[in-house]
Amino acid sequence: MAPTYNIAMVSDFFFPQPGGVESHIYQLSTKLMDRGHKVIIITHAYKGRTGVRYLTNGLKVYHVPFFVIYRSTTFPTVFSFFPLFRNIVLRERIDIVHGHASLSSLCHEAILHARTMGLRTVFTDHSLFGFADAASIFANKLLKFTLSDVDHVICVSHTCKENTVLRASLDPLMVSVIPNAVVAENFKPPSNPSEVSGGGGPGPGSHSFSQPAPPARQLGPHETITIVVISRLFYNKGTDLLTAAVPRILENHPNTRFVIAGSGPKSIDLEQMIEQNVLQDRVEMLGPIRHEEVRDVMVRGHIYLHPSLTEAFGTVIVEAASCGLYVVCTQVGGIPEVLPSHMTVFAKPEEDDLVAATGKAIAALRANKVRTELFHEQVKSMYSWTNVALRTERVYNGISGAISEAEFYGYDAANAASWSATRGRSGVQSFALIDRLKRYYGCGIWAGKLFCLCVIVDYLIFLFLELWFPRDKIDICPDWPRKTVSERKEPGVR
Template sequence: MAEVKKRPISVLIVTEYFFPTIGGVERHVYKLAEYLIKFGLKVVIFTRNFGNRRVGIRYLSNGIKVYHHWNVMFLPPSTTPTFFDAFPYYRSVLIRENVDIIHMHMASSRYKGEFELCANLLDYRLIFTDHSLFSMCDIGPVFLNEYTRMFSIFDDHMVAVSNKHRENMVLRSYIDPRKISVVPNALESDDFKCNEEPLLKDKIVIVYISRLCERKGIDLLTQVVPIVCKKHDNVDFIIGGGGPKLSMLRGMVDKHYLHDRVKILGYIPTHEVNKVLRQGHIFLNTSQTESFCIALLEAASSGLILVSTDVGGIPEVLPHDIILLSEYDPVAISNKIDEAISMLQTADTSSYHQRVKQMYSWESVAKKTLMLYYDVLNKPRMTFREKLYKLLRKKKIGGTNIHTLILFRVLSFYSFDHFIHFLGHIRVPFPKVFPYTIKYKNLTMTLGVILSWHQIGLRRIEKIKKTR
């Protein structure tokens, strides 16, 4: 008798941060998906559209299937949340791809709350990875923290990228610490190699590569550069990256007449970052807050001494003989740069690459994530009564969700799951009335429209079958 092969675990990674845009979250998602496929899992990515052309289903070169869902941009890269209008599409993707686990990324993503609500109704397992530290006093983060707190009851497990980040998640969202694991970021160290021959020390180059925005401490950088240039005649700066604060940097260069000392490169493609890093001796980071800074790993792997602000999870990233930490102050940063310059004569920067390679790898990240998947799949599912009890404790969203949960149970007796695969090969008209369901405050009406959409689709299928 032939053995029946077990199907691989199917994972749907949900995020608004993905290629073709470039960033830490985008690389994390891509590399995690790549290594999970190597371990035998089926990985599908669900993300937003990028312009009018990148909509629908795309396949990446390594075989990853990507759903680009059309959205209206709200605050880039976040899109406008609607909660209910896309439920039929989400459900169709989940059933068609035979999903076992939904892995969501970033608290600020539109899809986080929507997939948590949808997956809770459909009894899917949920894992959520956050990548950013958030304040507990500003109005925007306070709203986001409350949003995370309300919907975290649906998550089976959560992931932070550093211990400091884990602590921040617990404090701002009142989440049980036992529900959060720490899985750090990593890098592909073979893409960031040291110079074969050491650079000359008579001209010292400090490299700064980052998004040029307020959170990355550009205000601090504009104060540090003139101080260092005034103290050291043999120090130059290379600044790379694009963003809203680029004009501020150019204004600083004009104000202090540093055109021959500061080179501003603008946006740098990913494949050229190592080439720029290898031109320098010291890497500078002036972030206001960081949960985990991948740029520091890239610079250390390229053989640079690091100088950074002592914020967030940065002290956990690398040993103190590689990175020098400073208070968020221009004078303190310039003093640490002086210390880094004196270290250049004695530090063995050629060994940094191998040390970083041993400490961080995407294979290790994927293995830890895979263990979390197994743990979540082995946990018993929440019963209908347990879900009702948890929702009752959430007064702000409990009533609406209890209403939804009970109604969905009733509608589940009229399930059309066996038609989902057939729908994937037939274009079913999308009713013009559907976008207006956002305006309905009564969820019963919204789900009624969803059911009517299914009926329209079924009637169209029956007509097609009769014509064959």
């Protein structure tokens, strides 16, 4: 029987805030619970949401009351989180701490404290960062600190893996690529024409490969084509690019309109562009929307435009394709890995190229060259959260020793000696303080010494907590009933 684990997912980014990382954590946690594991979430408090909350399937969320600074990230305190974190981990009998997102302070602190407590740790990176500007250098040094003493790293795309390996000076064998996924049933194409803004012809319906494909949807030469954009309105999401491109696209293609959903500091630029060009009747600004409303917005359109300047994966474009939208996106980061070429039109992250690519997509739809009504079933067969959970479970088995080192890391006998000499027991790193200090000391002439000091202080705090707040004084939380072996067996998964 496969082992089960008590897992703590830790990140600053979680519901009720919408986003790709938030959705990833929730969906992965739910599927791991279906596999028989116990999962809790540790995140910061939101307005009206503090303390312990229970979500679907018995998923428990700890909203810790820490001060939030920029973009829902808590103020980094390094050590003050430790007493509360230790209490939660011991109450829930956690075996593995799984942190998410490079810019999450809670994630980095939790991994440091977990290693001090002798727990296995995993980190998932969802973002791409540069190497030249001051903010990226600081973020990369912070990542180097955290990943110097982590058991395994997961990235959501191969481009993200390459970026993370370079930023944190990791051995590539320590990094696995496990993509995001979508719940295809939540992103079905419109089943009737009234769902699509612009009307004109029967809407595509969902189908299976065992059934005949639905008829191709014919677009008339004068039918209005709706272009949908759903994004956080920040610089890195390409909002400046979008602001410059929208008037030109609408000028070049009279029978088109935009529906834009999202919020952020760049929303004022979009509103000013609409005012200056008198586009109120052709550009609809919806403001922030909830994740469960995304599908209802997407099915109003024919094309999804994604002008991001940097992206590790881009879950939203998979959701758009699942809804039957033709995707126009910038060719940056891990985006080219996400969807097959017949679903997308790629553009350079430049205004002229984005306008040209959008025009190409509009022309292809008007000429009925793209079978968007087939996209949903194709996406459904490509992406599954059950598959993501199985692959993540294999990572847990690898770092806990449930599967052999050679099987997990995929090296042969010839490489075993050099690998073990470098890592000791690969991926199952020593918790001894002296071994941890050796790993941190190599992080830089000055940074290495600072990192070692942080680890020593963290270890002293741990000894103090063990002495003054002994473990036998902490109540153990009763667990929800877990899935049985028969229930864990999912159809279509070998």
